[in-house]
Structures are given as C-alpha cells and as structure tokens.
Amino acid sequence: MNEASPADHGPLSFEATLAKSFFLRDVPTLRAGVATLAPPVMFSRLTNDRSQPGRSLAPGSEEAFIFQVPLIANPDPDIRYSGKPTARSTDAGKPGWCCLLDLRDGPTRRLDKPFDNVRLYISQRTIDEFVYQKGRRRIHGLVQQGFGEWDPVLFRFSQTLVPILERPGEVNSLLVDALAIAFCEHVVARYGASVPSGPVHRPGLAPWQMQRIVDFFEANLNGNPSILDLASQCDLSASYFAEAFKQTTGISPHQWLLRRRIEHAKSQLRGTDASLAAIAADCGFFDQSHFSRVFVRLVGCRPKDWRLRNRSR
Template structure:
C-alpha cells in the first residue's frame, strides 16, 4: 500500500476530504505510516469500521477536544477528556470505532505486528508480543513531540521526505517497544559508530542522490549495516540524523553554485535537490540567516 492509498482509506474512514500521510520504508514486510486527521467542525456519526488486522494505531491529539466515545469490538467505551501530551493506543484487531461528534486534530501512528517483529530483529532485541498501554490516553511526551514534528513537516512542501519519515519511524519503534511492548530499555546486541569507509560511503551516496530521496534502508545497505544500527551510528559520528545531513549538503551545493555559476535561483534549487524555489528559500534562510538572493550578492565571485 502506498501513501496515496492510505490517505484515501483514512479520509473515507474518518469522513474527511484529505488525510495527509507519510509512509516509512523501514520495514519490508509492512509499512509504518503517519497520518494527520483534522476536522475544524464536528461531523455526524462514527468512523468507519476497521478491518481486523494484527496491527496498532496510536492517536496523539494536537489540539482539544478529542474523540469522546469509542466502541471496541462492538462494546461502548467512553474516552476521558484528553489533555495535550497524551496518547491513545488502539489494537486494530479489535475493530475500534470512534464518535466524530467533536472537532478533532491528531496524528495517527500505524504499525503492524510484522513491522514490530522485523525492526526488533534489526535492533537485536526481542519483539514485543503486542502493545499495551497501562492507561488509555496516558501522558506520553515523546509521542507528542514526534506528532508535532510530523504535523509541521506535513504543512511544508518538501519537508516530509521519505528519509525523514524513515528516521521518525525508527524513533517511533524504539519508543513504543519499550513503553508499550514491555521490552527492557538499553538491551541491544549491536553497538559502535561507523568505520571511516562507511562514513565516506554514506556521504558519497547522499551527495550522489541530493536530487532524489534515498531510503535509510538503501544507505544502510551501502554500509553493510541494519537500518536501526546505521541510523544510530550515523548520528553518533556526524552529530545529526541522515535527513538533516542531506539538507546540509543541499545547502552547501547551492552555495557553491551561487558562487561559481550563472544559474538562476530556480535552476539552482532544482539542481541542489529542493522541491522548488520556495522550498529552497525557506530552508536556506533558516540555515544561513539570509535569503539565497542576499547571500549570493555578498559572496558571488
């Protein structure tokens, strides 16, 4: 299933016109997906029934109110008033349905049991036999932080890259297996950073694909590592996750082109891997404190 199919399915299920979604490519057996569910007004009725599957969804409210009623395996279950910073775990094998009688704005995290198993194997930890929340709607500042980062990326063209979604998915998995899966924290079989040749190979691969969107799986494969180990090791050595390193390199390529070529800013944006000039201007200004045009006038050779 691709991100468009997920968007269409969830938009229909929650009676929305759009349900922006990111699809991570961290697991080969099943996806990890993130979806923004937002309605500024109350809707009639309930969400559509969910096909039973061995999977879980975690809903994190970004604003209040939140869903007030639910039905789990056909049985009514009230939802206590939510607070910002809380998270609601649903077992999708129980066909959860919610009432849509209030406005809502949340990020839905989806993960299958197959994805949990595969990524846990990659991490060298045991896979949880399922996910369980001690309190329905309990506080979870980590999930709230991830939800805010995803929501911000969904609002800005070019920020919701697949590499970013992959990175968030690995952080999401690492958190939920310990918080909701009962796996002891700090137990891993793989440690250490990247060897010099692995650093060079990762950097070369990113530079060669600045105008594309390689996955963490591809980068890890180039270095002969698992996805989760590569992500941790990359940040340990270079001080930032892969998607931020790629953005840094895109800015550096743009600066070189502005200094040494006569290309226009639109062409430089495309050659450097940005979606368009607007995306280029926003990212460059955040990085350098100046717009590309001003920076070029000050530094053009």
C-alpha cells in the same frame, strides 16, 4: 440495484480507506520505511470540524497498532472494540492523552463531535524487525496501563508532524524516516509488552561504508533518498545504519544531506550565473523559498548576499 462496492473500482489507497472510514474528504499521510520486510510506519491527521451522527467504520483486522493523539479537546470519543464499550480514562479525549488501539479488535469512535487527531500507525511486523535490529528481546505487542494515557513525548511529536502533514509532498524522506525511527524507539521503550534487554552499542560505519554513502549522496543530491536506500548501500538495517551514521558523523543523514546540498549550492553561487531557482532545483530543494530558508539557517545569510560577497573574479 445495489451501489457498486469499492472493490468494483480497485482497492482504495490507505488515505482513501481512512477517509471513508471516518467520512472525511481527505486524510494527509506520511509514510516511512524503517524495516525492509515490514509495512511502513504511517502518520496521518484526521480532522472533522462538523458533527455527524453515527460512528467510524471498523478497520480490517490486522496485527498492528495505532496511537490516537487529540490535538483539540474531544470529550468522550467513546472508543469501542468490536462494538463493545471500553473502560477508559475520563481524560482520554484531552490534548496530550494518547489512546493506544489494537487493530485486531476493530476499534471505532463516535463522530457526532468535532475532532482533530494525529493517528500514528505501526505494525507488529515492524516492531519485530525493529527490536531484532536493535538486539533486543521480541516484544509481544504494545500495551497501555489504562485506556488513554498522558504522553507528552507523543503529544509534542504529533504537534511537530502537523506542519509537515500540511505539505507532505515537500518533505525530505530522510526527515520523515528519522521521525519514524524516533517514534519506534519511544513506543517500544514505553509501551512494549516485555522488558527489553539493555541497548546495544553499535560501532560507527566502516570507511568503505562511509565512502559508499558519500558517493551515493553526490550522485543523488537532487533526489529524495530514504533511510532504507542509504542502509542498503552499507548492507545494514535502517535503524542500525541511522545509529552508526550519527556515531560516525555526529549528525543525522538528513542533516548531512542538507549540508552537502548547501556546499554544492555555494559552488554554483560562486562560479555560475544560474538563477537561485535553478540552483535550488539542481541541488534538490523543493523550491527557491525552501533553498533560501535552509541556506540562512546553515550559513547565516541569504544566498543572494553570500553570492555578492564570494563571487569568483
């Protein structure tokens, strides 16, 4: 009797599909919605410390691209498109050398050597909407001059993602969204298959838009809003909103939200006997440790010490 196919048990999640393709136990992944009508940008880490024969399974064909960024040396990953070898740089498996793969052509790699890669996914629909929001020419895909290219920006970006991917459930959505927008900016500028027009200088947020954001933040201090949630309050696209917000306030939405949470926490530290854990939860921090780290970074002392010095009498 044939084994049951995955379809017999319903469609696999993105992480489960990746894990199955590379014969891994799990694939931690972060998602960020930067375009309302397009798939999210996705950042994953694929780690295998054991050798096994064979190759990865070819992904389903789609108009999308991935950047494979090695964190450790992985000599000769033998990337193939539709089963055919590709001409590639001899440095393609070195840390910092990023390989751009087109998912329309079923890329696979060898699995008989340990590897540790960050996988950065972006769809053509996301690229289309992103450049449209920026007022630039349409980009017909992403291209590399050679197969495998030194990209210190994506390498450092991938290293930054590693500790975040280790605890994805504790990450603020606005931080991930900001990283995704920066990723889109970089790959469109460096790998876009057409010459974009000059950047469009956007105005800041109108007073009514800024007031909506203030009200939304105040009502959701203990939530985890995304950049799309905020942009929808102003009837703007995600990338347009992020740029206009920073021009208006001088900081990113993520940084602004953290500061509002700290101000709210100060009022509770000053005027209540609530525990630090309770204040952390009420102000939207993941736990007391997270609250304390952010408080020290922004205020310069621990919440307990600040309370002692500023307690209402």
